[in-house]
Amino acid sequence: xxxxxxxxxxxxxxxxxxxxxxxxGGFFDGILFHQILQIHNMLSARVxxxxxxxxxVNMVWDGLFHAVVWIVTALGIALLWRAMARTDAVRSGQVxxxxxxxxxxxxxxxxxxxxxxxxxxxHVYERLGVSAWDYLFLAxxxxxxxxxxxxxxxxxxx
Amino acid sequence: xxRHPSRxxxxxxxxxxxxxxxxxxxxxxxxxxxxxxxxxxxxxVRAAVLGAGFWGDAATLISPLPILAAAxxxxxxxxx
Numbered sequence: 001x002x003x004x005x006x007x008x009x010x011x012x013x014x015x016x017x018x019x020x021x022x023x024x025g026g027f028f029d030g031i032l033f034h035q036i037l038q039i040h041n042m043l044s045a046r047v048x049x050x051x052x053x054x055x056x057v058n059m060v061w062d063g064l065f066h067a068v069v070w071i072v073t074a075l076g077i078a079l080l081w082r083a084m085a086r087t088d089a090v091r092s093g094q095v096x097x098x099x100x101x102x103x104x105x106x107x108x109x110x111x112x113x114x115x116x117x118x119x120x121x122x123h124v125y126e127r128l129g130v131s132a133w134d135y136l137f138l139a140x141x142x143x144x145x146x147x148x149x150x151x152x153x154x155x156x157x158x
Numbered sequence: 159x160x161r162h163p164s165r166x167x168x169x170x171x172x173x174x175x176x177x178x179x180x181x182x183x184x185x186x187x188x189x190x191x192x193x194x195x196x197x198x199x200x201x202x203v204r205a206a207v208l209g210a211g212f213w214g215d216a217a218t219l220i221s222p223l224p225i226l227a228a229a230x231x232x233x234x235x236x237x238x
Contacts, residue, residue, distance in 0.1 A: 011237050018230045043215060047206070052199060057206045064219060072223075106229050107222075114222045121218050152237065 010090045012083035014099040014152060016076050021103020021148070023073030028104070029111070030069065033124065034062045040126040049126075076103075090155070098151025105144025112138045 034041050041049055041058035042065050049055045080096075083089045115121045116134045124133035207215075 011234055014237050015234050022226055053202050056203045060207045110225050111222045119218055
């Protein structure tokens with residue numbers, strides 16, 4: 001009897017994929033928006049970035065944010081390693097990619113609601129405050145969640 | 159006869175050079191660009207980051223995490 005014969009659940013690989021997706025979503029946000037484009041930083045709505053002190057304080061908090069998403073990504077890799085060792089776990093690239101997209105979308109949706117709209121620690125385009133860009137960020141989260149969910153659910157299970 | 163280009167260095171001399179480099183590293187002036195070490199701006203950054211608002215800001219930083227974890231657990235329940 002092979003592993004494929006006994007594989008019954010997609011939960012382990014989907015959980016790992018979602019966790020990796022949350023981490024990668026955080027890295028995408030931090031690297032693209034905080035560092036390359038610099039349109040917002042972690043605490044840019046509370047600590048303006050137009051002085052050297054403000055920019056460096058935000059830089060420290062951006063670093064701590066990256067440390068947190070690094071830990072989340074490492075946890076996802078560990079979960080993926082454990083999933084690969086289970087004989088009852090379905091090994092599907094489509095499930096893994098779908099789960100990563102789902103996790104990416106969860107990050108955009110939940111981080112967007114909490115940080116941009118509830119706590120107001122930063123906004124996508126800080127100069128505008130809450131703007132259409134923040135709603136576009138939430139919409140991208142919903143679209144990624146839907147895409148990932150459809151990819152996962154379309155896989156045929158044994 | 160061709161001589162081999164590489165020459166062996168006596169172990170004592172290599173150890174001495176390594177010790178000198180290490181001692182130089184220890185006595186080097188700290189970089190003033192270091193955010194949390196020295197210089198006036200570094201002291202101000204340290205005061206701003208590690209001041210009274212530190213724990214509040216740290217809680218803000220990780221506040222999405224419990225909700226994200228709950229979402230992953232909830233979605234996992236609906237998967238076969």
